[in-house]
Amino acid sequence: MLVLMNVNATDEQTQAVCKRVEELGYRPHPLPGATRCAIGITGNKGAVEADALSQLPGVAEVIAVSKPYKLVSRDMKSEDTVVRFEGSDATVGGEELAMMAGPCSVESHDQLFRVAEKVAEGGARFLRGGAFKPRTSPYAFQGMGEAGLEIMAEAREAFGLLVVTEAICHESLALVDQYADMIQIGARNMQNFALLKLAGRSRKPVLLKRGMAATLDELLMAAEYIMSEGNYNVVLCERGIRTFTDHTRNTLDVGIVPAVRKLTHLPIIIDPSHAAGKRDKVVPLARAGVAVGADGVIVEVHCDPDRALSDGAQSLYPEQFAAMVGDLRKIGEIVGRTLSYPQSKIHADAVVTK
Numbered sequence: 001m002l003v004l005m006n007v008n009a010t011d012e013q014t015q016a017v018c019k020r021v022e023e024l025g026y027r028p029h030p031l032p033g034a035t036r037c038a039i040g041i042t043g044n045k046g047a048v049e050a051d052a053l054s055q056l057p058g059v060a061e062v063i064a065v066s067k068p069y070k071l072v073s074r075d076m077k078s079e080d081t082v083v084r085f086e087g088s089d090a091t092v093g094g095e096e097l098a099m100m101a102g103p104c105s106v107e108s109h110d111q112l113f114r115v116a117e118k119v120a121e122g123g124a125r126f127l128r129g130g131a132f133k134p135r136t137s138p139y140a141f142q143g144m145g146e147a148g149l150e151i152m153a154e155a156r157e158a159f160g161l162l163v164v165t166e167a168i169c170h171e172s173l174a175l176v177d178q179y180a181d182m183i184q185i186g187a188r189n190m191q192n193f194a195l196l197k198l199a200g201r202s203r204k205p206v207l208l209k210r211g212m213a214a215t216l217d218e219l220l221m222a223a224e225y226i227m228s229e230g231n232y233n234v235v236l237c238e239r240g241i242r243t244f245t246d247h248t249r250n251t252l253d254v255g256i257v258p259a260v261r262k263l264t265h266l267p268i269i270i271d272p273s274h275a276a277g278k279r280d281k282v283v284p285l286a287r288a289g290v291a292v293g294a295d296g297v298i299v300e301v302h303c304d305p306d307r308a309l310s311d312g313a314q315s316l317y318p319e320q321f322a323a324m325v326g327d328l329r330k331i332g333e334i335v336g337r338t339l340s341y342p343q344s345k346i347h348a349d350a351v352v353t354k
């Protein structure tokens with residue numbers, strides 16, 4: 001059930017509706033839009049008695065939501081969500097393309113600082129890097145843990161980047177929440193519902209990666225888990241799905257971007273690195289992602305990829321990243337997006353690399 005407030009409804013009227021929803025034993029989720037506020041209702045087993053709400057002052061309409069997801073739905077909020085970050089003017093979902101880059105894993109202070117400086121120079125506003133790594137083999141590098149998060153936080157101060165890093169369990173989520181600007185939920189945990197609920201109780205934006213065999217509905221339901229706990233700042237991420245092909249590590253499902261646009265107000269970004277699996281295919285996939293309307297790109301970059309402790313083969317060299325940003329700026333112009341970083345190179349005449 002969804003309550004649409006009048007365009008000129010007052011905050012008091014919205015609060016009174018929320019109070020009534022609570023009295024009925026449900027949870028209200030007020031989501032202000034550009035013109036009016038919508039209040040999603042969760043916690044109801046069956047249909048909510050619309051009459052209990054439709055007569056309250058300021059209420060325009062009470063709508064039954066037929067889809068299994070409510071808060072993520074375009075019915076709830078017709079305009080696109082723009083995710084914002086405390087203490088920064090960076091956004092995800094606005095006109096500006098979000099550029100996130102960094103190594104697969106934080107390996108050392110020196111490694112992260114070298115690459116953070118390069119990606120900041122190249123146009124990233126977000127620094128990625130895992131401190132808790134969900135590896136296929138228990139014998140592979142598992143990440144530096146909290147020490148890695150400390151290095152990420154230091155790099156944020158040194159280079160003015162926002163930190164996005166993965167949480168894989170209850171304990172790591174509490175730590176990531178403390179150190180990072182954005183909590184990443186990885187493909188392998190997209191349906192870890194306990195973890196999604198915990199992320200929903202954080203006030204930090206969440207980057208939710210699509211599971212490697214998840215449908216669009218399953219992705220949206222995972223986002224709904226986060227939102228149902230009161231965290232409305234969710235960014236979806238397409239990172240490739242498992243198919244029969246073996247020329248790329250995963251198959252980048254670019255078609256999900258326009259499909260997502262239709263169904264939800266949440267932003268979606270593309271991870272060409274985990275889709276490609278090989279460096280030479282990363283940039284073309286990133287270009288495709290922006291061309292199809294993604295809100296940004298998250299990409300792996302390493303200064304010495306041959307010695308990387310994870311995903312070296314798919315990591316770009318910093319120069320490739322900088323050139324890619326130039327390409328994406330040009331493609332962005334065609335699809336109505338801007339890319340204003342690095343600021344010193346805004347007017348540089350970027351050449352689409354071969």
Ligand code: PEP
Nearest residue numbers: 104186187188209239274
């Ligand atoms: C990552 O971003 O390093 C990662 C592990 O990604 P995914 O969850 O998409 O495999």
Ligand code: MN
Nearest residue numbers: 104300310311
């Ligand atoms: Mn990786």
